[in-house]
Amino acid sequence: MISRVGIEVIDAHAHFMTYQTLKKWLSDGRSLAKIRERVSSHTDMKSFEIPHEDWDAGKMWIDELNRYGITAIGMMIGPETWEEFNRTRKRWPGRFLGYANINPSREDAVETVKQAAKDKFQGIKLYPSSWNFHAYDERVYPIYEEALKHKLLVILHFGITIGTEANLRFGNPLDIQKPAHDFPDLNFMIAHFGAGYFREMLMLMYQTENVVMDSSGSNSWMNYLPYALTITKVFEKAIKAGGPDRVIFGTDSCFFPRGFRVNILEEQYRAVSSICPQFCLAEDAIGKIFRTNILRMTRFKPAKIA
């Protein structure tokens, strides 16, 4: 399947939100007004549609993928959307990668990693700053051990986040250096180029071998640095530091009616194509960033679609 930008694309980072997600938010005591306000002040969306009980989220996503020619998309999955997501992947095999949200403070954390492997998920997702733990904390190690047993990719969101409750004390990606050394056969993917900790991400490229970064989202963290950056410059630095094997495309798509963030695909494809001739030593570096790196790390078999 060829995407809007003329190459095959897999979006490695997105979120599967359903009616159950909304119910969970509200039961956690968040107010709809607050969510709306936060979305409008912290994202590029003027509004978002509240998931409805009748939503067929899987079908909505497949329609989006087909509209823009996206082969497959990787989704973060909480316990509340797990069942619906499982049904969705069975209906459309090879179109959805799954990553299970794992909160180390929950007693069933290791069990959930096991379940993710059983359900053929590709990875797990940890949110140190939202869930108040250091990624190097001892209590996270059994989670890494279980992930290693099943060769699951470990995704972490460090840095700034749209969630109001984030504690940046736990948000430094350098926290992953020790686990990365202790688990050399486990792959770690850091979301959004470190979401503000870009310097630290570049140093991790030098200091580790099994840490990669994803490019997902609007990368609005650039606005909170004391110097000017552009997405093109970010890719250039990232590729220079880690090579094209360690940068992975994602959109962080999550809400409707926005759906698949094709503007991010177009913007990032333009950026990568403009720098690769000068900085990418590898043949087909663009293909690696937009498709094959995530396949290599997850051994996911995408659907073959004409």
Ligand SMILES: [Zn+2]
């Ligand atoms: Zn995300």
